[in-house]
Amino acid sequence: MISISVPVLNEADNLDALYARLDQLSMRMADRCEMEFVFTDNHSDDRTWEMLSVFAQRDPRVRAIRFSKNVGFQRSILANYMHTRGDAVLQIDADLQDPPELLEQFFDLWRSGYHVVYGIRTKRQEGALMNALRKVGYWVIDKIAEHPIPRDAGDFRLVDRKIIDSVQKFRSTSPYLRGLIAELGFKQIGVAYERSARTAGSSKFNLGQVIRLGLSGVFNHSVVPLRIATYAGVTLLAVSVLGALYYMILRLFHPDLPRGLASIHILVLFGIGFQSLLLGILGEYLRRIYLLLRAEPTAIAEQALNIDDDELKL
Known part of the structure; x- marks a missing residue:
């Protein structure tokens, strides 16, 4: 049959x-x-x-x-x-x-x-x-x-x-x-x-349903987004450390450098946005765990x- x-x-x-x-x-x-x-x-x-x-x-x-x-x-x-x-x-x-x-x-x-x-x-x-x-x-x-x-x-x-x-x-x-x-x-x-x-x-x-179906395909069959979040966090941390060392050395040779108020704002906004992205990725996986635990038909x-x-x- x-x-x-x-x-x-x-x-x-x-x-x-x-x-x-x-x-x-x-x-x-x-x-x-x-x-x-x-x-x-x-x-x-x-x-x-x-x-x-x-x-x-x-x-x-x-x-x-x-x-x-x-x-x-x-x-x-x-x-x-x-x-x-x-x-x-x-x-x-x-x-x-x-x-x-x-x-x-x-x-x-x-x-x-x-x-x-x-x-x-x-x-x-x-x-x-x-x-x-x-x-x-x-x-x-x-x-x-x-x-x-x-x-x-x-x-x-x-x-x-x-x-x-x-x-x-x-x-x-x-x-x-x-x-x-x-x-x-x-x-x-x-x-x-x-x-x-x-x-x-x-x-x-x-279009919205196509995107949702694609996201299901990504989050149901891959942990790559979680790994990307980890690797990106480590990379940004390393860049931050290198940047801090660079500015410390630059300050030693150029003590009269103006304070970078604009660059600080940009970095802060970038950090907030990036953390929100990572939280969103974690939220997608947590949502699926939550719905699974509900065991709805x-x-x-x-x-x-x-x-x-x-x-x-x-």
């Missing part, structure tokens, strides 16, 4: 086309596998849940959970993973920018022994600023992460059941799943494709379709 995992938020305009393509794909692959379609609704305020209810009534393969509030994209994916039953899971967005038909190629690679098959976006239908920001973000995360994370790869991927079971063992209130899955190891391979433009609805992933289910109460794992 292959589980198709689809997180949704106000995607009523795309659901009919998505379901039709998934249904056609399941018929084309009927001789190779069974399928189920698992949706997690991030508390949509359009007709998304009503449409999923209609799908679930006429098709038992459709299973869905509606959250009591919007818990974010990554946690929605994680909650979806927790309720899949397939031997492998295909993660796909509802906007059809990633072609579900690529599952056939993913499926063959999975059957040949790969545990993770992910899509590599060779082209994106986005603005120049967003594309540049994503490239810089992928580069930074890849360079400082303790384990290599594929560049230009999003959440469009097929993962083996072993990966799903392993991911659920990690506790994180701000998961960065593409980094976590890359960190697990196993046999992984990428498949290049061109990402299509969204045909209906509007993107729910704005991944999400809270408000309603479920074709999923019994005893199956809910949130």
